[in-house]
Amino acid sequence: MTQDHDYAQRLDAAAKALEIDLDLEQSSALLGYIAQLQRWNRTYNLTALRDPEQMLIQHLFDSLAVVGPLDQILYKNTVSTKPLVVDVGSGAGLPGVVLAIMRPHWTIRCVDAVEKKMAFVRQMASVLKLPNLHAVHARVETLPSLEADIVISRAFASLLDFATLAGSHVAQGGQLAAMKGREPLDEIDTLEQQTDWRSRHVQTLHVPELNAQRCLVWLSRQGSS
Template identity: 80%
Template sequence: MAEHDFMQRLGAAAKSLNIDIDQEKSTALLEYIFQLLRWNRTYNLTALRDPEQMLVQHLFDSLAVVGPLTFLLDKNTVSTRPLVVDVGSGAGLPGVVLAIMRPLWTIHCVDAVEKKTAFVRQVASVLKLPNLHAIHARVETLPSFDADVVISRAFASLRDFATLAGPHVAPGGQLLAMKGREPSDEIDTLEQLTDWRSHHIETLNVPELNAQRCLVWLNRKELHE
């Protein structure tokens, strides 16, 4: 892994996304990628094997939601320690990145695959992230987190996401789904079959990624209408 090149590209990506990343956070983000590369050789945590792809498709993609979440939580959260739950987190995307970037947020990464939550726990230890927690479970089996935000990245259809993860959102909280193209069909199904609605679709411009990405904001019907 070309650390100096990656550090420069990370700085450029942060500037493009209008977020501040100091030396400590930059080092932690690249160490996360290093740990993922190392564990992936044995445990097959992600389909990506190339560090170049991981940098862009995992790290930069996750960094793209830091700005929108910060705006949301700074505006709407009274608590000084907002609670964010990453559902179907896999190897910690975007949860680990959020924990590094926002140490005052409490981040729970939930996944049904034990080796993936074990990896997130290892990362929390290695990077000294007391705000990062990993839970091995299916999200629908857990008591409510009462979270400010529940986020997912390629976890499920919007309908399934709302049905399984919606009970973990506090009153006035949000579900946020990271998607590729605007999921019009999924939104139609969601609004027909659940009490959740899409009230905003935000385009995500992921640095160095030649693909469409968006963030779908969901809230409960009674809050939307």
């Protein structure tokens, strides 16, 4: 069994475990993304992970784990037929590129201050034919408001810094979503003491093949719907 075939089977199993519909085109794009990330990483050091096995689980499966939770929020709350999701501190496009592949009707904007990482995301938008994926090279706090339905981050910053730097990009009634490991109780306390952002819900994420805790912390402005 080749590595590609093994990864394709494991990706299919992960999608089933996460109750996500995954077609052959999406599977090919996800595996192509990881292959490109390995290739670029040799030269540009886009991610600390080097092992393809770790990339598959800790990057791909980890990002897929938020697709369902974002679906639930967007389909319940948004009036837009083409929701905007902004991935802050996106790095090599995690989870932004994965979201763009899985949900072509969403507009995804990946924001990062490191140009080589956004160059990679722009390349992925071209190579993988993702017209809904956009790379923004900037510090997020310097941008005019993007009016996103959801602003998400993965290992970007503390909740306080995330809300302070990126909160202005959330549309009225929208939410911040922070991908974390263990439930960050101290960070939540600090956030709520110093800002008008509140933790609405801490959602446990079950990442296939990953023996570690993961959660998604949903934040909204106090008094918002």
